[in-house]
Amino acid sequence: MEMLYDTHAAIRRLMDKGMPEPHAEGVVHEQVRAREHGAGDLATKTDLKDLRLEIKGDLRWVIGTILSAIFAASGLIIAAIKLLPPLS
Numbered sequence: 873m874e875m876l877y878d879t880h881a882a883i884r885r886l887m888d889k890g891m892p893e894p895h896a897e898g899v900v901h902e903q904v905r906a907r908e909h910g911a912g913d914l915a916t917k918t919d920l921k922d923l924r925l926e927i928k929g930d931l932r933w934v935i936g937t938i939l940s941a942i943f944a945a946s947g948l949i950i951a952a953i954k955l956l957p958p959l960s
Contacts, residue, residue: 879904 879900886896915923 877904877907 883896
């Protein structure tokens with residue numbers, strides 16, 4: 873959804889706070905450029921929270937898989953050691 877931005881009103885508000893007109897126009901112009909060139913790609917706090925939860929879940933799965941592989945490998949090593957003939 874594209875949001876409309878009243879540049880004239882923004883310039884007037886800045887000027888009402890004491891900013892010279894050329895400066896106010898420059899600030900508003902840069903705000904418009906920022907909105908046009910990627911401001912829609914910014915992540916919200918909710919986006920970041922969702923991503924954090926997704927990564928946390930993925931990390932738990934990876935750690936669980938690694939621990940399972942370590943336990944399985946340990947069991948195989950112990951079984952292989954038990955099958956070795958005694959060293960006498």
